[in-house]
Amino acid sequence: MPRIGESLPDLTFSAPALDRHADLREEEDLLSRLLADPATRVVEVHGDRAVVRPDDHGRPALVTRAPQPGDDAGLAIYLGTPTGPSPVGAPPAYVAVARPSDDETGEQWRTLREVGALLRPVDAAVWVTAQGVAHWHRDHGFCARCGAPTEVARAGWVRRCPVDESLHFPRTDPAVIMAVVDDEDRLLLARGRGFNSIGMSVLAGFVEPGETLANAVAREVKEEVGLDVTDVTYLGDQPWPFPSSLMVGFRARALQGRVQMQESEIEAVRWFTRGELVAAIGAGEVAISSRLSISRRLIEDWFGGPIDSPEVTIRAR
């Protein structure tokens, strides 16, 4: 199924592969009913890890299993059913369960960063959603209003405070990420503090309260490199569960070329022509973000096709 707004096709994590059936979350006994049904697919997550096994084609596949006794003892989250036609019968319901530890099995526990770009869309959607919601639960055990311990409700999608009855919902923090180009169609890349010595990326930053996405693009570019931009154009967006962002990708045009770096955040900035970028990557002077990321896809969208670049982690930490 094509994505809505497909300027950056097949972005990792962005396929609409899961029908979330949010209405079902209201059912009081939904999880106990699903966890009693052997057709339900249970995926175990531990922090940012889940179990992966190669499929028949050698491609990493998220391991799921039938429900087991005790699955409802800890956190369980109803994720939904895969979209599209099902090979046999009704599409299975997916439920994530949080495991306290990953060291009880000989299985291969991997991270999304390691295998995310290789997963089938439905596996990626299941894992991204499970990890994002589970992470939010881990950090939001207490009521933000009164401090009392909260309880999980609505099939894992809400925490309820038993003292003041307030409801708390999983958070997603919007961030903008933008390919800034100049009038000669050169691309601006920057090395942030915390990158390794050759890592470079397009600019990015969090949206602040009271701000539109386009205004956040303009503010971040001005703050980080001192440039005014115009023609801010949406290209695509990507959930980024490390831990809870939504990266919204744009192209923007700089009104002037003279860069003034914000040295507390940025270590180096450079305008690249396509030829210069290929040469710098080839010479090992520059490394760009992983294929997983919208950062890479924004760079390749400007470039006009895939860029041959070794997979390296551009963040030093």
Ligand SMILES: [Zn+2]
């Ligand atoms: Zn409370």
